[in-house]
Amino acid sequence: MKSISQLLFFLLLSLPLVAQDQVFVETESFQNKGGWVIDQQSFVVIGSSYMMAHGMGRPVKDATTTVSFPKKGKYQLWIRTKDWAPFPKGPGKFQVIVDNQPVKMVFGESGSDEWKWYNGGEVDIKSDQVNLALHDLTGFNGRCDAILFTNAPKFTPPNKLDELNAFRNKLLNLTGTTANAGQFDLVVVGGGIAGTCAALSAARMGLKVALIQDRPLLGGNNSSEVRVHLRGETDQNHYPKLGRIVREMDNGDPGNGNPNGNEYGDARKIAIVKAERNIKLFLNTHVYKAEKDKDKVTAVVGRDIATNKETRFEGTYFADCTGDGTLGDLIGADYRFGRESKAETGESLAAEKSDNFTLGTSNLWASLERDTVSSFPDVPWALPFSDEYHIDEARSDWQWETGFGNYNTITDAEKIRDHNLRAIYGNWSYLKKNKSEKYAKRELAWVAYIGGKRESRRLLGDHILTQMDIQEGKQYPDGTVTATWTIDLHFPDPKNSKYFEGQEFFAGTKHIKVAPYTIPYRCLYSKNISNLFMAGRNISTTHVAFGSTRVMRTCGMMGEVVGFAAYMAKKYNTTPRGVYQEHLPEFMAIIKDEPTASSKP
Structure with missing residues (x-):
């Protein structure tokens, strides 16, 4: 039954769009990225790059572009996005602005961490050339993959990867243009x-x-x-x-x-x-x-x-x-x-049983001393830290690492990076609020959004x-x-495991010369x-x-x-x-x- 439905989808996709107009915009192709960045690390999972508002807690400048429309009129707006930290609602809120008018729906706070299309309501296109903007509201890694305008009645864009890729390639005219x-x-x-x-x-x-x-x-x-x-x-x-x-x-x-x-x-x-x-x-x-x-x-x-x-x-x-x-x-x-x-290799340092454990991925970060006192937003969606456990550092080193078999370093690359961000922002929020004598004038100067894989x-x-x-x-x-180099195999830091069992983000090692x-x-x-x-x-x-x-x-x-x-x-x-x-x-x-x-x- 599944194969029949997929076949029907592809057959419909191959037909000319009679009396239908669809405008598909990949956000990474925006002419002016503003303060947004392109993230391609999960291409193998979602079939595309996407744009992300990586502001370290400060809203970034709008990303803007101009889009041509085949004709004026009413269009249904669809936005492909996710809530990357839905606990219960995440930090990545953003707006889509069409010809200087924000659409009513705020995106990135749905409570779902799955990439999917969200209905942004009806918009009235009054010109052949339309200005689009992505407006970040938080600076905490809101993300948007694609924007679709359609006047096809009762049409919902596909979410399954094979169907989505075919849909994307068709509307971007990628087939046969290599x-x-x-x-x-x-x-x-x-x-x-x-x-x-x-x-x-x-x-x-x-x-x-x-x-x-x-x-x-x-x-x-x-x-x-x-x-x-x-x-x-x-x-x-x-x-x-x-x-x-x-x-x-x-x-x-x-x-x-x-x-x-x-x-x-x-x-x-x-x-x-x-x-x-x-x-x-x-x-x-x-x-x-x-x-x-x-x-x-x-x-x-x-x-x-x-x-x-x-x-x-x-x-x-x-x-x-x-x-x-x-x-x-x-x-x-x-x-x-x-x-x-x-048993397989004869190595004394090998595991007793084979498994999918791998060394993890790091997202490094650094802060700098400034002239004035600064604050940091509340981060209820981040990992929680306390007087009992926090990491008293102004700059990271290699130990900030997530993976260890809890995640697949390829297919879960986005989740790993996001877990690292939740750790970084949660710990930094704690330091700013509870160790002001040391961190009041320090500000996050840089946080990697590209994961350093091992x-x-x-x-x-x-x-x-x-x-x-x-x-x-x-x-x-x-x-x-x-x-x-030594035989340098990382493992979760025992103290980190005690407080974040199964969610470790801090590593230890034993160097064997x-x-x-x-x-x-x-x-x-x-x-x-x-x-x-x-x-x-x-x-x-x-x-x-x-x-x-x-x-x-x-x-x-x-x-x-x-x-x-x-x-x-x-x-x-x-x-x-x-x-x-x-x-x-x-x-x-x-x-x-x-x-x-x-x-x-």
Whole structure:
């Protein structure tokens, strides 16, 4: 019965809109964003980016745009939104303004935390060009995905994801309009430290490279949007050539959550990439579709997170540097998620039973001392703090972390971020009201709305790095990246668990020191997708070994190795596996920077 109803929906959708006019507006395409920000982190869940009023408790400036209408008259207004913290009604209230007239309904306080369409009532369109505005009322992360005007009688827009995507694509005219970016030797998906280093490495070896990043900045967790400092060493390498590109990306050590975003070197990272003639950089492009021929990736399709325009990228080789293993998942690469058991891996630090526990996601924050006393709004929807338990800090560090198996770090990314915000705002409200001698003149200066993820999918390669590989310092013939970080596995802080059991947002760890060890090249390509490399936190490791490999300088060196391997693969028209099986001595000579390996195709 369900399939029949879906078929009828799609058939109706494909018919011309006779005597009906529908105007569909994606809010992220607003011409003037005002103080609103684009959030694309949950694209895989809701099929779109959306706009959010991230004002840290201060209402943000209106987002505005102009919309063309096919004809004047009465239209039903629909708004796609949610109440992100419905306890019982949340903080994200906003208004929609049509030609300077606010509609009667206030959105974002429905009491439901599900994304859905809300009926905003009838509006009278009196002009061919109409001004729209999103007017924030609280500064506490109100959000709006899309706006629909329709004169179709008794029409309700769809909420089910497959139906919504078809509806969205139809009205945005996305079907069959994909632009072609061209053919590349290497398509790198993900512009964090690992992906950026992979693109630079390959380009400098003479390959034609596309670097695709779903945000406006490069650097991932090391960008000013997330503000995590780089860790791992580049100067303890067995092969000193590795780490040179990482050092170009390195902007010193501004620490975690520095309120001065300039300390993270956003502009410099982009300038380094744009200086490479062999790289085409595509920012704000979320890859959501992949094409395959047998066991090979042939192309990927990305959607601009602001304009929704789509671009197709063809490639000989691809590198998944997304952290989440997004491309690997789209194309059917084998992967693991969560912890393996001791029986499965033989690791002493492994869990007794396998499960979906992963390290969590952080949203860092910072306050600054001001000249005058300031207040902070009441936050009854936030997590509650007390004299008995609060966190007496003026700036966060890595410990502010949510996940730990209570949430899926991919499908629950929005919930995780929102839980972190409820913790941050709740604790800050307590400090402002109860510790005025220390915090009266302090003001929240910055709160990350982009989550800094640690763990999700780990794509499987021909070798899976283990705790024993690390602690025994095993030397494999294809050992490349030298890693130095401890086995650093996070868990909920016991005191935090006592007061917020099942809702932990604060982490602890026990650092297990390791001697410098090498990561085999076989961890950097897929075991079942023949032209797919990977670099970053999604490489082929166990959960335990991942605790050491995941830091960004180490991940950046993985990217450098992938660039060299892609060069070798192209030179001999072989696969990533073929580089290992047939050309390892020459490949390792490049890693070692031996003069005999300096020629290029």
